Amino acid sequence: MYSYTETDLKSFCRGVLEKVGMPKENAKIVSESLIKANLEGTDSHGISRLPVYIKRFMDKRINVIPNIQLDQKSDSVLIVDGDNGLGHIVSYYSIVKGIEIAKHSGVAAIAIRNSNHFGAASYFCQLACEQDLVCIGFTNSPSGIAPWGGKSAFFGTNPIAFGFPTGDNTPVIIDLSTSVVARGKIILAAKQGQQIPDGWAIDREGRPTNDPHAALEGSVLPLGGAKGSALALAVELLTGVLSGASFGPHVKNIYNEEETEKANVGHFFILMDIKKFMNLEVFYHSIQGLLKEMKTVPKVPGVNEIRYPGERRKKDELARLEEGVQLSENVVQELIKMGEELNVEFPREQILKR
Known part of the structure; x- marks a missing residue:
């Protein structure tokens, strides 16, 4: 895993989006949304999504303006x-x-x-x-x-x-x-070459699977x-x-x-x-x-704190602002390649300490 600052990732996102013709204000909105997801630990909806968006802008399947x-x-x-x-x-x-x-x-x-x-x-x-x-x-x-x-x-x-x-x-x-799980997490697991846990999905024949590729061809299980x-x-x-x-x-x-x-x-x-x-x-x-x-x-054994939904997000955001956003090698390589194609340099790895 590689660590990057929030500022560098947002700057890269904006640069890439503007290169394909997106107005600056809209590029800022998209960048804020994507990197906010990374900061809060929802990496499946963060910067790893950017390459497919860029492809769809370039092949005119999504309107950039x-x-x-x-x-x-x-x-x-x-x-x-x-x-x-x-x-x-x-x-x-x-x-x-x-x-x-x-x-x-x-x-x-x-x-x-x-x-x-x-x-x-x-x-x-x-x-x-x-x-x-x-x-x-x-x-x-x-x-x-x-x-x-x-x-x-x-x-x-x-x-x-x-x-x-x-x-x-x-x-x-x-x-x-x-x-049971957001499909984006299965997409991210497929990108990273990782298996998915039991109980997440079935393959096209309706059989339980740990293979993210088979899961994407089959069905995620309902919550x-x-x-x-x-x-x-x-x-x-x-x-x-x-x-x-x-x-x-x-x-x-x-x-x-x-x-x-x-x-x-x-x-x-x-x-x-x-x-x-x-x-x-x-x-x-x-x-x-x-x-x-x-x-x-009263808490069950092994639980130190009862948290409400939203507390984990804030805790992760504060930690990642301090330590950087971690990205897998597969995601980084995909972003580097996309940046090279658009002449936008992907940032060097950094670990921010404040």
């Missing part, structure tokens, strides 16, 4: 056509407009079509939390989960995310796929069995059907080199302005009290 249409249908409903832009950018501008709507009406429901992979959903929840808003986010994705009882992938891994501000810099962030499959369906209905995007097997996979059609990924966000529901200080007092009481629950 999309004409995003934000259509406010009512006081609280926003319909967005992403014009086949990268999901990070489409979702960012949708959230910014949604925050404005929610602060006026109390609630904003945002349905997005004609988008692409948007990285870690937690990033958009954090944007809302910074404005004292609660956020619920959903996205569909290329087929990865078989419906319960089936052996062929049909639903996407269809993440669900929640963000609740706490009055300090560590919001409650719940970001999980409706599969909680039939319950996870049901949740995946619910996300598909919100993000694919209600938004007017593609759904199920009709969502195209940007990793498929033979694919020519646009992905047409759908997203759905719900934003709530806490101040429209209750006094903000009362909310913060209550949520902090809840979390404090939760932490006092």
Whole structure:
């Protein structure tokens, strides 16, 4: 593993994105999102995704400068056509407009079509939390989960995310796929030549597998069995059907080199302005009290601390800001090659100590 500073990785991302024609402000948004994922330990949604995005910009399968249409249908409903832009950018501008709507009406429901992979959903929840808003986010994705009882992938891994501000810099962030594991972790394992754990996936014949390549040809298992499959369906209905995007097997996979059609990924966000529901200080007092009481629950043997979702992310971020972001040799070599092709130098390995 090799270590790099946050600053160097962001600079490289921006440089590469600008080389393929992305405006500086949008390149900054994408870079912030990607490296934030790395800092928080969600490496499967970090800089390792950049090479496939660049390929799809260059082969015109994703618009590098999309004409995003934000259509406010009512006081609280926003319909967005992403014009086949990268999901990070489409979702960012949708959230910014949604925050404005929610602060006026109390609630904003945002349905997005004609988008692409948007990285870690937690990033958009954090944007809302910074404005004292609660956020619920959903996205569909290329087929990865078989419906319960089936052996062929049909639903996407269809993440669900929640963000609740706490009055300090560590919001409650719940970001999980409706599969046992995010498909990106299997993609990353395949890149790194690693096996995957038992219980993650089945191959195309429905047999359990530890081979990430066989898993990618087969199906990731749903979270909680039939319950996870049901949740995946619910996300598909919100993000694919209600938004007017593609759904199920009709969502195209940007990793498929033979694919020519646009992905047409759908997203759905719900934003709530806490101040429209209750006094903000009362909310913060209550949520902090809840979390404090939760932490006092007697612990099982071997557990030193009960943490709420979001604490691990913040701990990892602080550590990686100090020690650097670690990348595998395979990921580094892929980034170096991409940089050489675009005449953008990949940074030298560093370990930052402050």
